[in-house]
Amino acid sequence: MHHTPAALPTVVIGAGPVGLAAAARLVERGIEPLVLEAGAAAGSAVREWSHVRLFSTWAEVVDPAAEKLLAPTGWVKPDGAAYPTGGDWATAYLQPLADVLGDKVRFGATVTGVSRQGRDRVVDAARERQPFTVLVRNTDGGEERILARAVIDASGTWSTPGPIGGDGLPALGERASGEHVSYRVPDLNDPAVRARYAGKRTAVIGSGASAFTALASLADLAREAAGTHAVWVLRRGISGATFGGGEADQLPARGALGLAAKAAVDEGYADAVTGFRTDTVEKSGARLVLIAEDGRRLDPVDEVIVLTGFRPDLSFLGELRLGLDDRLQAPLALAPLIDPNQHSCGTVYPHGVKELSHPEQDVYLVGMKSYGRAPTFLAMTGYEQVRSVAAALAGDHEAAERVELTLPETGVCGGAGLFDDPADAQAPGRAPQVPGGAEEAGGCCGTPSAC
Incomplete structure (x- = not known):
């Protein structure tokens, strides 16, 4: 026809x-x-x-x-x-x-x-x-x-979120560890999600706004639930720009988000590990061990949050x-x-x-x-x-x-x-960005979807 x-x-x-x-x-x-x-x-x-x-x-x-x-x-x-x-x-x-x-x-x-x-x-x-x-x-x-x-x-x-692997491919063992790996920023207002991370040691992989959000959220949880701790895994080092523009940012909400993540590290609720490109996720009993391309091994964690872009x-x-x-x-x-x-x-x-x-x-x-x-x-x-x-x-x-x-x-x-x-809700305050984008900066609209 x-x-x-x-x-x-x-x-x-x-x-x-x-x-x-x-x-x-x-x-x-x-x-x-x-x-x-x-x-x-x-x-x-x-x-x-x-x-x-x-x-x-x-x-x-x-x-x-x-x-x-x-x-x-x-x-x-x-x-x-x-x-x-x-x-x-x-x-x-x-x-x-x-x-x-x-x-x-x-x-x-x-x-x-x-x-x-x-x-x-x-x-x-x-x-x-x-x-x-x-x-x-x-x-x-x-x-x-x-x-x-x-x-x-x-x-x-x-x-299609990015994987753990520093080479853009899934890390060895990543798929097999799926029940303890998440590729989304957790909603800690959900009781079931909150229970998953409360009192647990969680690795957060990524260096963009999504990672900032997860770190700050886990820090808030740690103030209420003893034993809650985050390990921030960065593929690069920490520099003056790592946490964004802070108070100098023309978008106050974005600057506040970076400052909240920095506070999580400064106050001891999160440890930063730099230059760590994950090669393998290894099971250690009920926990997971991240192993870098250079052979470094992190202490075991209970959960992994992967925020390496889309x-x-x-x-x-x-x-x-x-x-x-x-x-x-x-x-x-x-x-x-x-x-x-x-x-x-x-x-x-x-x-x-x-x-x-x-x-x-x-x-x-x-x-x-x-x-x-x-x-x-x-x-x-x-x-x-x-x-x-x-x-x-x-x-x-x-x-x-x-x-x-x-x-x-x-x-x-x-x-x-x-x-x-x-x-x-009526003012920037801690108002954040929309999910999406690459590890280094995030992107709006994951639609994605838009900010």
């Missing part, structure tokens, strides 16, 4: 902050979106860090096109100066937005492959005239193919012709702008379709996924990305190339943060 690509929907993978913003922008442009979400609700990844409070205010994490869709429904925009938790973001914004989009969003739909109809990645003939074919597995185990005029992958990186899942895009940087796994034109060796928060200028394009026409990786393994992603950056992409798909190339976003000078880095007291 012949299909006219223009009559087909644009498939958006992921109903997180940037995926739903993409759908809102497409609707604004008169293009039919179809959002495919593996989870059972909007912001499924965001909900997994519902206890974390963002560095960003509500004013910075609501997309303008989405707000226009929501306004006629009687939706009440939250106080723009307040700092939402991940749970707030999902329930007060993302789910209402998905509800407004209605049958344009499908839940329980996992994308397992994307290609061109009748063309694998090798075949050139009439390739760009063929619609995309999106292979989907539904919750009942059934499969279907959906044809699309374009594909916007906003699936984030939350599902990476994109590219497995279902294997039949597409993507142009990705060989280090960051980000689009080639974008990668030099976000290389963590060269840039920090706020140094990446707003970008759009030009930097996000691939050899395969009309396919775009957006949001946290577009940054590959690079950290420091902003929700606002993702919203600008999809505004530009939607304009390009509508043929409005002038708007697609125009920059409509001004970023704060310091940016808003990601990472996971502390769950601050409800009384502090």
Whole structure:
């Protein structure tokens, strides 16, 4: 059967902050979106860090096109100066937005492959005239193919956290030790989680905001539960920048997070081990021993929290012709702008379709996924990305190339943060960043998802 690509929907993978913003922008442009979400609700990844409070205010994490869709429904925009938790973001914004989009969003739909109809990645003939074919597995185990005029992958990186191993591979014994290894910042307000770490010795691996959060949280627990102690395992050394900008940080919440982690070490609730690149996780009775590449062995621990960043899942895009940087796994034109060796928060200028394009026409990786393994992603950056992409798909190339976003000078880095007291929710205080990003800095939106 012949299909006219223009009559087909644009498939958006992921109903997180940037995926739903993409759908809102497409609707604004008169293009039919179809959002495919593996989870059972909007912001499924965001909900997994519902206890974390963002560095960003509500004013910075609501997309303008989405707000226009929501306004006629009687939706009440939250106080723009307040700092939402991940749970707030999902329930007060993302789910209402998905509800407004209605049958344009499908839940329980996992994308397992994307290609061109009748063309694998090798075949050139009439390739760009063929619609995309999106292979989907539904919750009942059934499969279907959906044809699309374009594909916007906003699936984030939350599902693929980095491993313990210093070489980017799982450490020997890491998988076998799974019941005592976690790749998320613990919610110590959950009694079961609290019991897991109370009175225990826990290794925290990573040097970004997520690690800061875990250290500070465990220090709070140690003040109440005797015997609780953290071992902070860093692959690099400690320098003046290790704990961030502190009181000099233009984002007070981010600075406070680093200072809280520093206090955990200074007050003796955590020990720092530097230059330690884990090679092996060895069982010692009911406990675990971390062994470095250089042979050093740490004293046994009861639990390990691994916060070494995230990476994109590219497995279902294997039949597409993507142009990705060989280090960051980000689009080639974008990668030099976000290389963590060269840039920090706020140094990446707003970008759009030009930097996000691939050899395969009309396919775009957006949001946290577009940054590959690079950290420091902003929700606002993702919203600008999809505004530009939607304009390009509508043929409005002038708007697609125009920059409509001004970023704060310091940016808003990601990472996971502390769950601050409800009384502090209206002010930065200890308000943290969003989970995601690399070991060195964290990234927002693991969607990932955004800050």
